[in-house]
Amino acid sequence: MATAALRSQVAAKWHEGFNRLNRSEPGISGLLSFSQAWNIATDYLHPRDISDPTSVKQHDLASVKAAFDLINRSRRLPVMLETFLDDICNQYHLIVRDIEQYLAEYEQSLDTSVMLRLIFRLVEWYRAWAPIEELGPTIRAAYTLTFQTQLFSTVPPGFVRGFKALCASTLVPVAQHTPQMWEAFEVLGLTDRYEGIIASVGYERIEDHVRETCTGKLCHGCSPMYAKGAANTEEARGLLQNVGSRFDFHMNKTLCDLRTSEIFDIIIDFPDSNGALQDLKECLQRVDQRASLVQALRKAYVFLVLPFLNFPPRDYRISNRKRLLHPGADTKLILSQYVATIKCLRIVDPPGVLLFKVADPIRRYLRERPDTIRSIVANLVGDDDSGDSLVDENEPIQPLQQLETEDYNDPHWDPEPIDAGPDFRTNKPSDVISTLVSIYDSKDLFVKELQVLLAQRLLAITDDNFEKVEKERRNIEILKIRFGEAALQVCEVMLKDMTDSKRIDGHVQSQKASIVHPTIISRHFWPSLESSDIVMPGQFQALQTEYAKEFSTFKPDKKLRWLPHLGTVHLELQLEDRTIETDVPPLEAAFIELFSEKSESTLVPHIWTMDELIEGVGAVDRIAALKALITWIDLGVLKEDEENTFRLLEVKEEAAPPSRIAPAAIDAPTVTAAQQQQADQMRLYWKFIEGMLTNLGSLPLDRIQTMLRFAPGYDQTVEQLAGFMEAARREGLVVGRDGMWKLNR
Template identity: 90%
Template sequence: MATAALRSQVAAKWHEGFNRLNRSEPGISGLLSFSQAWNIATDYLHPRDISDPTSVKHHDLPSVKASFDLINRSRRLPVMLETFLDDICDQYHLIVRDIEQYLAEYEESADTSVILRLVFRLVEWYRAWAPIDELGPTIRAAYTLTFQTQLFSILPPAFVRGFKALCASTLVPVAQLAPPMWEAFEVLGLTDRYEGIIASVGYERIEDYVRETCTGRWDKPCLEELRVWMTEQIVPWMLPMYAKGAGNTEDARGMLQNVGSRFDFHMNKTLCDLRTSEIFDIIIDFPDSNGALQDLKECLQRVDQRSSLVQALRKANRKRLLHPGADTKLILSQYVATIKCLRIVDPPGVLLFKVADPIRRYLRERPDTIRSIVANLVGDDDSGDSLVDENEPIQPLQQLETEDYNDPHWDPEPIDAGPDFRTNKPSDVISTLVSIYDSKDLFVKELQVLLAQRLLAITDDNFEKVEKERRNIEILKIRFGEAALQVCEVMLRDMTDSKRIDGHVQSQKASIVHPTIISRHFWPSLESSDIVMPGQFQALQTQYAKEFSTFKPDKKLRWLPHLGTVHLELQLEDRTIETDVPPLEAAFIELFSEKNTWTMDELIEGVGAVDRTAALKALITWIDLGVLKEDEENTFRLLEVTEEAAPSSRTAPTASETPTVTAAQQQQADQMRLYWKFIEGMLTNLGSLPLDRIQTMLRFAPGYDQTVEQLARFMEAARREGLVVGRDGMWKLNR
């Protein structure tokens, strides 16, 4: 049972509440007037269906205000507010009905104007149910919070998609409905709720515009034009959302500063991503792509994507450059272009150091890298595309620099520099290329070998090339130093002396032999051979050596008969053949002046110790010219009279069979089949290739020494067998 104290307390509270509601009026008249005011106020606040005209009632505003005033004086306004908010939740199904109707129409038509009408409809609901302003900001704020909370809880994903599309539609140059639309967003709280979505619309528009206008456009910078476009298109679109309430331009600029910085950052990031994806082709197109490099440099100062650039370029190099299908000269050209481009993007050279390391290691493993660099230095590059800029001054090779901390212009290493960064300091291109290897002595020796080959290839009627080589050596002295090229000076002097000696010998006794006489100790080691030139060649050599010994009694000629070229005129019964061939071919055909038929072993014995493979290649030359014929395996006969193609002693082939080939040709074909796997692999990986590209790549195969003509015959045979397809000079596998 309740105690007397509790009963007394309850009675006191009840009495106090009664007095407050009755307002100390006689009887219960005050309570009745409060009840009447409560009914008027609740009926006025009750959420109505604005789609049903009959549900709308007209109220006497003075009596409504008086009722609210009475409830407020009775301190029952919070209770009424709670009842009102409960009614809002109960009646929200009316709004859900409209939302479903509008979204169904949008899903069917994908028309963003439907979403805009839905937004305006929601604003109508919001204003129709809103309490009057006389109730104060607290009740208004509570109503707004309840309305928006209910709204956001029922909006389906379809509305979010439509809302984003609606915002995107306002990015067109003229958007007549944009101001009232943004006001409606603000009323419903959509601006704050979906700020990320609205910003993403701007980001995506920036991304699309950057890709549309800047992709593949590398000749001039794009950033300045992009910023002008941002000012004209994006900034006006941002004003209603991010600068609402701005009284003047300065206020708007201050309010947009933060968000504008975010949009500018995104524009820089998008352009940086685009240029990063294009970087390999940008480097190929250099110097015509200088504008894109300037953009990339500026973007990297704003956006920290240096590591992404390094990774993208290294990946592209591995896929498109550092593989056996790429010619060494192509790799060197791309490396030089990479050096020049990355120095524009990152003058300290950190990016270059990180990107160049795999290229340098790969070039170091290639056997012809040094020769390609040296050939370019002396102007022996067949492509005509020099690695060295003609405008770049010729200067000595730069040595690795040491840190001078007393230098007032000294700068610390960049924060992303590796521990070995300073070891890659040479700035000019040639010094950078030479620094691929640990010592320049390798280049000097290769230079000597290349110069020797070039000098020995000079014919008597083209001796002005010696002077050209002399000019090249004078230029190279600046780079490598006088001492390093002394041997080259001796070789050039030998060429001059050789011409003078030959002139003296010819004046004493004319000869058709014009040897190049060199100093054995100062020239690179030349390949030796035990070939003995037979017949008239031996006599001509002996006669020339005798005259030389008369002129130079203290010296003796040592012939290298496997080097050089012999101009021959073969007089056969029905024809005359004139050709230039290597000495071994000349030696073999000379033996046929003694008798018409020789075996392979007899021919080899007649010219000394010769490798059978080299002998076979020499004989195939005459077979191809129609001078010799292989009657039996390893037995060759001179054709004094041209023979028409006659049926072989073997069974005549059917239409589906390939013609019978000689044993020598068969042996050559067998040798080429050893390299078929190489050819099949490169055509599988690289698709269609021209013949010269296949020949270049086959040079990396061990022991490959075939000419491009021999390769062409092999590919034609492979085509007849259905292994490959040849069209317009391109070869590909027959799938």
């Protein structure tokens, strides 16, 4: 039972409320006027069916405003707003009816104009039910929130699909109602609600546009920027805010992905693909795709297939499942692709982090191939038959760059890039030649290979083509800039020998003319030449003896040691019905001389067996002997009557069967390869190394080098020792891990 105090409090509240509604007027006249104002306001706010013209009533706005003013002064406006919002929810089925009708029509026709009419219809509903502005922003905001909440809770999934199609339709060249459409989106809250869908439409259009306009166009860059058409900085800043910044990011990411997928074509077409490289460089500054680029390049090198290796570079493209880095691929091809990769990645990433990450497996693989050094050196001296030089003629000639310790006191010093690995150094060699030479730990191997190659080229020069010596001299002068004067002193001696040889031969010829023109070299300064036990028979032996005698007269303190298996011999063969002139290697000349001798001393002329011929010239490999004999068979001078029995054809026979072996070419002088020379020297010390590792277990390279210095005659550098240990590892003799070497048991 209520207490007197409670009854008193309730009575006071009731009296206060009555006075507020009655506004202190006599009787209940104020209450009656409030009731009338309430009816006018609620009738005005009641949501009506805009599809039914009879439901729409005309109101006196002055009376409506007065009614709302009275309700506000009576502090009952929040109650009225609550009633109004309930009516919105109760009447929303009218809007749902229209939504379902329009969506059914769209599902049948897939015409985006139906969706646009639906959007405009929803805006009509929104504006028809909206309270007047005089009620203030609070009531308008509450109404908008309720309307949009009801809208998003009632639209079916088909609305979202149609909405996306409608947004996409505005990106075609001719689009209608676009400004009004986007204004309607804002009114209904669709822009914020479906921001992700709107952005996805933009992303898809960006991707289609980039692929259509940029795919395969490597010469001219696309350089996409969302604010590229801005007239000034402020306009560009406005375009790059909010969704504009995301579109700019996606444009750069899409182009970066495209150029990454085309990276091997870009490398193959360089320098014509410079525009695409600039695209890649600019995009990588805006999006973090560097790791993807490295992965794509490594994959391209591992799974590149070149169906044919001997056709113009631009005629081949990338396929799958076979490898460029495999023993069957040409070393020159791998080197050319590596050099192109160096040049391209320098443009994309000047500090060289990307190149370091991509090139590491290529460099390791090239280091394992035995002909890598020779291919590089042949290219340096212009001895590459492919015509594709690894060295850019426009690139300045400069000394080989060596890695140096970083100077942190340098005011221009910059820290290493954030994605650089622990082994990366910013002062990596920048020019192509230095980069290629740095594949190996020492340039000594290159210098030795240079000596070998120069020896081959010099020994192949004939007397009537001596201007090639000057060409080689110019090459060496250029290489001195790269490798230094001291490294090429042996080459200088070889060139001097060529000049001295010509001078000595001129003196000998002036004293006693001879058809012999030897190249006289200093044995201690030239690379080791392959030895042979061939003895030139007959007139050739006599000519050598006469020349050596005259040479000893001119140089009494020196003696000629002939290498008769090297060089060429110009022969004129006079047979009964023909004369043949040809240049052949010495072994071919020796064999035909034996046929001449036998025809004069036996009753069975012009017939020799293979064993007799080999015995007549000394110890010669049977394969080399057969090759020499095939030369004369193919020239129609000899014929094999029986197996390993050969007859001289004084009279040419018709329809002689062709040889199954190609004619022997005039071989260049064979010089032991530099790596083979070094291996031969190091094999002498293998027993020392084997003993160390047997007795002491695992040893670092510098410890092995220190102990080898006690071995008689050991003069190898630690870099040469490292090369030998790598070769021993490949042969399975030793195991190297973490800088330590041990025997492979």
